[in-house]
Amino acid sequence: MICPYCQQGMQKEELTGDGRRGITWWPLDGPSWNRVIVAKNALSQSRAEAFYCESCKKILIDV
Ligand SMILES: [Zn+2]
Structure with a gap:
């Protein structure tokens, strides 16, 4: 996944x-x-796949 903010x-x-x-x-x-x-x-635990951009400190999640 490519970050839409910083690429x-x-x-x-x-x-x-x-x-x-x-x-x-x-x-x-x-x-x-x-x-x-x-x-x-x-x-026991709710889980959702997520993508994290360390540069922007943003998380993208499919819902
Ligand atoms: Zn980014």
Whole structure:
């Protein structure tokens, strides 16, 4: 994956949660049903594949 901001290579890793609530993006403004579930809750750990740019300190995630 190439970073869309700086055009350098990104590291493929995982975004993880403790599994109790999954991983969710919540809008600061607007209704809570506009949330995006990145990874559903699981028994032990929620996981979502993510790409990290060390130069820009940004993470890209498929939802
Ligand atoms: Zn970058």
